Amino acid sequence: MPKISSKGKNMPESPIRKLVPYAEQAKKNGTKVYHLNIGQPDIKTPEVALNAVKNADIKVLEYARSEGSETYREKLTSYYKKHNISVSAQDIIVTTGGSEALLFTLGSICDAGDEVIIPEPFYANYNGFSTANGIKVIPIISSINDDFALPPIEDFEKLITPKTKAILICNPGNPTGYLYSEEEINQLKTLVLKHDIFLISDEVYREFVYDGVKHNSIMTVEGLENNAVIIDSVSKRYSMCGARIGCIVSKNKDLIQTTLKFAQARLSPPTYALIASEAALETTDTYFIEVNEEYLKRRNTLIQELKKIPNVKVSVPKGAFYCIVELPVKDADHFAQWMLEKFEDKGETVMVAPASGFYSTPGSGKNQIRIAYVLNRESLVRAVELIGLALKKYQA
Template structure:
């Protein structure tokens, strides 16, 4: 029998999606499942984006340019300018989602055996993308007790080797909701300049910052022109996860020229999705103001309800729409499966993401879960009620 590759064997399962079969079985049994496991917003997609696809008069659905149309990238550069990021269309490559942007980036700057330092817990697919490229993730652990703040610079420096090619952050963070301050971004700037590394920032949640705090993009700092790479996407910003349009942004010409070769190899991003994404750039600021206000209320509701449960510790997110909670259980992988497979409360249950899949350090996050507050407040309150009852039964 032909054998599977070592790389394929080592490819991690998604902590977000691996429990889907259990959720589907629960639904077949007539159980309602509240999905807190995945960042799929229930916010409506801007109508202007939907109308652009619905009302277009395309006769032949042809390939787009590998890097995305120039018109789209010019408009995208104008969007960035409004966010204090000064780039041109030539600094941007449109990709099939932020996922492809990460794959192209890792492929362009690393060789098999190289290393990328990432503060953990981190977006689970960083592990997958790195494994697919033969790259080693070197974690630097942030703690729930510190609200997942940036670890000390000394913690980064002691991990840097000749094989280190980059530091990767998500800002605001998935799964923690942590928002890096300008001072923290400046510290990362100094370390990548000192050691001649790339600094990659996944900034797909840029619009969602709370409590009067502002997002600082790595592209807004002077002196990082050759080191900074931004990963972006329309998925969360416009509630357009299904469009699968993202982009790479960098002022490093050699990097962009290399990434374009990866883009050419996969031909082009999807044409209809590019049309929708270009139209979405016309979305008024009022849309984001309303969405942001809604997420603040949802965050406050979820945190308040979780804090009522004995033995639960929860970080207070300052951005994105996720939080990490520590539960009074030994293994949340087992608990998350059990709550779908063997538990319901009045024919209702919840689906959460075990947090161990957001760590690469063995044994870390075993008693934590990630929750996405992408449901309305009533459903969030009910979800926590179910979680509370489930914990009672699970620990009895």
């Protein structure tokens, strides 16, 4: 029997998707499943994007440019300018989703055995991307007690070695919803400049911030021009997860030239998705105002309902549409699977993402789950009610 690579064996399962077979079986058994496990918005994709694809007069579906069309990248610069980010089209490489953007970035700055420091819990695929590149994730744990704020900067410095190539953050955070302050970003700036390493910021949830707090992009910080890299995507912003269009943004010319070689090797991003993404940039500000207001209402509803369940601790997110919830159970993985296999109330159950998969420190997050509040408020209320009922039965 031919052997599988060690890299392949070490590739982690997705905590977001690994329970899908159990959810599908529950549905086959006639049970309705409320999906709180995945960040798939139910918000409608802007019509302007969908119409651009429907009305595209294409006789031959050709390759796109490896770095993305110049017209799209030029329009992206106007989008970023609205957010006080001054970049040129030459500072942007268009990718097949934010996932590919991070893969290309890590592949461009790290060799096998190099290290990237990441505050945890973090987006689970950061582990997968690092494994695929032979990179070692160095976690630094944050706490639900302060809503997963940036750990003390001196703790970061203790972890820096000659193999450290970057610090990676998600802002606003997935899975925590934490929004880094200007002071925290400046602390990271000082550190990465001192050690001459990269600061990578996954900013795909930039539009989704609440409570009057502003988003602080690393690309607005003076002095970080050669160290800052933004990972971005249209997936959540325009509710276009299936388009698979993202980008790398950096003023570091060597990095951009290197990531372009990765882009050339995979040929090009998908043409129809590029057409939709370019058109999506015409979306009015009203769309984002309405979407933001809706997510704020959903967040408030979710937190309000969760606080009704005894012995449950929940962090209050300031951005994105996720939150981490600490449950009175020893093993949230088992509980999440049990809800799909053994629990139902009036023919309904709920699917959540066990939070242990968002940590790389062994044993961390075992009693936590991540909830994506991408359902309407009525469904959120019922889903949380189901979690409360399940906890009573599970503990009995």
